Amino acid sequence: MPVSPGAPPVEVRDGSVAIGGRPILRGIDLTVRSGEFLALMGANGSGKSTLVRAITGLLPTTGGGISLFGTPYADFRDWKRVGFVPQRASAASGVPATVWEVVASGRITRRRPFLPLSREDRRAIADAIDVVGLSDSTGLGVSQLSGGQQQRVLIARALAGEPDLLVLDEPTAGVDLGNQRALADALATFKAGGATIVLVAHELGPMAPLIDRAVVMRDGRIAYDGPALDEEDAHGHHHPLAASHDHVPHVGSPLDELGGGR
């Protein structure tokens, strides 16, 4: 997979994000280098998902700037270079869909409206399903699969677009060990092709050996940025994390007392 040298896939300079006027992320400086596997870690409510949503453009930044592949976010149009695995419990929606159909929808980044799938598209879809090890289940409905298998479908969907940068928001949450291993294998294959990976995770599990760099968030700021840590170091007794608070504003209605009912 060609990766343009020089331009880092993700560059955040003094980035800040506010939701509903409340500052959530402040002073984020983060450069993800080409070919790097970066793990974004931290407690619940530390802002790791918010940062990923800002990088992918799902949340606007209120200050600073984000560049993707050297292009400022406002001018960035090359979305086929970015693959995204949103935080979802299930790959199913209101209407049945097969594994193949869900993965094929990831090819949307490289398709033009009103044109059928090309041979190249079909190959990429088959490859993506193969990488996550679901080749035997292409015709099954996604709702029939287990939660872990559905996460693998979501990753295959992002891989079908053959991105240079893959951003995953907690794909391992609530996934059993066997499926976590399958996820790690898929990411290892993908990384071997020279691609860049940003993974939001609570715990690394089988992914740990793949991680090049860990960034730990705490209360909307970057608390650690360096080589991968043992889980013991990130979460354990060396750095006792303050009791986490979530970022949901505790707004009361006119009839409610503020701060009550928490």
Place this chain on the structure above:
Amino acid sequence: MSDFVDLFSLPFMQRALLAALLTGLAAPAIGTFLVQRRLALLGDGIGHVAVTGVAIGLLTNTSPTWTAVVVAILGAVLIEVIRERGHTNGDVALALLFYGGLAGGVLITGLAGQGAARLQEYLFGSLTSITAGDVWFTFGLTVVLLVTTLGLLPQLFAVSSDPDFARVAGLRVRLYNLLIAVLAAVTVTVAMRTVGLLLVSALMVVPVATAQQLARSFRTTIAGAMVVGVLAALGGLLLSAALSFRATVAPGPTIVLLALAMFASTWPIGVWLRRRRRMLSPFASVEVATHTVTDEHPHQHGTDCGHPAVPHADHVDYVHDGHRHAVHGEHYDEH
């Protein structure tokens, strides 16, 4: 019986059949995406808003069809904006428009001095009073709708199944959501003359629910829904025509009830299919050290022994009475 056959030579019946066919195709096509977005009642909300549109047409002595199209599109866009911008739930946004649309419609029809009978044509459909112009109008809208929904199926599928993913894939999600809302509004007005504004949502949702019982892929669901829609629309019209010699049977409600009957008859099949699929889905291959042999086992398992054969790693387990029996040489293992 010959009276019934003679019906087909009547121009109004031919027009009605064409309109029913087109509606049966169009409504489930867009309805599939509404069900996928879990906005099954959107068609109903737009239908209620369109009542106000019809009333404005009656008040101003212009074509109620065109005023209904305009007001329905405005209503659909409004629902979409409320849903996206406000922190109101989709269903609350719908409810607000339900009541506003219906109350406005009845009020304005009163102001126009028109009786309830005139409004009823639009509320419950009047297939048999359709003009040639109405049929052409329906035809044009159906073509636009089918070309857009089927041509943009991959895009609409991506947006409806996972909006966050679609946005990061570079799709303009808001635009596609608006497109779905506008297409739904157009469908509502197309189906207005066939089944009526209050029942239009049934043709968008019930065929999809029916197809879902038997399908496991999106394509089969949308194609199946269109088949069910056409069967229900044509069948309902013919049934009501056949019965009309004995009693007053309105085509609109007959079409909807027929669609519901089709759902009711496929439901048990769907339950059985899902149960069977779950039953036969492979067991996880986990290495187990222990080797448990069955007790005396007089029954000979085989491909047609009647017990479900479920794939398990490199062999099959035969399932009966809570046991999983795997062939091992001369005996069976408990797996």
